[in-house]
Amino acid sequence: MTIEIKAGTLNDFFTAAKETAKAIDEGKKLTPKHTIWVDAKDLMMLLKPERKDLVKFFRTEKKAIFSHLVKKLNRSPASLNNDLKILSKYDLVRITKEPNPGHGTNKVIYANFNDEKIEFRVEM
Numbered sequence: 001m002t003i004e005i006k007a008g009t010l011n012d013f014f015t016a017a018k019e020t021a022k023a024i025d026e027g028k029k030l031t032p033k034h035t036i037w038v039d040a041k042d043l044m045m046l047l048k049p050e051r052k053d054l055v056k057f058f059r060t061e062k063k064a065i066f067s068h069l070v071k072k073l074n075r076s077p078a079s080l081n082n083d084l085k086i087l088s089k090y091d092l093v094r095i096t097k098e099p100n101p102g103h104g105t106n107k108v109i110y111a112n113f114n115d116e117k118i119e120f121r122v123e124m
Contacts, residue, residue, distance in 0.1 A: 057072075
């Protein structure tokens with residue numbers, strides 16, 4: 001499966017949804033797709049090298065504890081939080097808090113894309 005990330009507005013999303021609904025109504029066979037519509041400003045933010053490095057990291061590791069990730073990627077907690085926030089906004093990662101027995105909680109990050117190809121497209 002491919003995750004397709006498209007820059008567009010809410011109207012673009014609804015136009016695509018109507019096209020899909022029309023194809024279903026016509027009885028056409030559809031292939032499953034996973035499309036994430038992204039605001040054009042956010043698309044540029046997603047393409048930053050630091051975020052690309054995070055995606056590469058999660059290709060091999062499906063789960064990471066935030067504090068370990070800070071050390072492994074040699075990043076500041078604030079910048080890593082910003083990157084994870086944008087990736088989470090578009091469902092590329094999931095962030096949870098899990099108990100760390102005797103030591104409070106850990107922020108744990110899970111990859112939502114596994115081995116799928118991620119394709120970025122800008123349609124104007």
